[in-house]
Amino acid sequence: MTELEEAVWSRLRRIPPGRVCSYGDLAEAIGRPGSARALGRLLSKNPEPIVTPCHRVVLSDGRLGGYMGGYERSSQKQELLEIEGVKVLEGVVVDFPRIRFRFPPEGSGP
DNA sequence: CGATTGACCGCTA
DNA sequence: TTAGCGGCCAATC
Numbered sequence: 001m002t003e004l005e006e007a008v009w010s011r012l013r014r015i016p017p018g019r020v021c022s023y024g025d026l027a028e029a030i031g032r033p034g035s036a037r038a039l040g041r042l043l044s045k046n047p048e049p050i051v052t053p054c055h056r057v058v059l060s061d062g063r064l065g066g067y068m069g070g071y072e073r074s075s076q077k078q079e080l081l082e083i084e085g086v087k088v089l090e091g092v093v094v095d096f097p098r099i100r101f102r103f104p105p106e107g108s109g110p
Numbered sequence: 111c112g113a114t115t116g117a118c119c120g121c122t123a
Numbered sequence: 124t125t126a127g128c129g130g131c132c133a134a135t136c
Contacts, residue, residue, distance in 0.1 A: 004133080023118055027132090037118040038132040044117050045134095059118070066117025074117080 004030070008042060011103060015056045017084040019101040020093060022060040029103035036060075044069055055080040062096035064088065 007030045015021055021029075023036035023043075032038075043054045049068055055077045059065045067077035078088045087094035 024120095027118090032132080034119085034130090035132045037116065037130090038134080040117045041115080041132085041134065042117095046117095054117085057117080060120085064117090068117085070117070077117090 009052050012052055015101045019099050020056045020058050021101045024060050058093055062093045064091055
């Protein structure tokens with residue numbers, strides 16, 4: 001488990017149910033703005049897809065993006081989100097800017 | 111080592 | 124407004 005991966009999982013676990021963030025948001029939160037695509041690569045090999053809520057990470061325009069290795073399983077990503085109360089229409093998170101989770105500035109946590 | 115790949119992002123036509 | 128395209132960074136070949 002690399003240090004980068006650990007940083008990613010720990011931030012991911014702080015996103016509450018019913019909220020989502022973008023890959024770019026996550027990248028910024030771990031102090032690596034611009035590495036959104038690289039993070040997607042990491043999430044694609046997420047060892048524990050349920051405990052680590054990688055389904056709460058979507059594209060910056062509100063589209064779902066991939067899940068568990070590719071775009072094929074994004075429907076399952078949608079189901080998980082809807083269970084948490086996130087509405088999705090036509091593969092797009094409804095009202096994405098409003099339910100978007102803002103990561104607290106670094107140092108404000110434990 | 112360099113080259114390629116991928117669950118992305120933002121600008122341009 | 125909607126497509127397309129290049130750039131980005133970390134892992135893999």
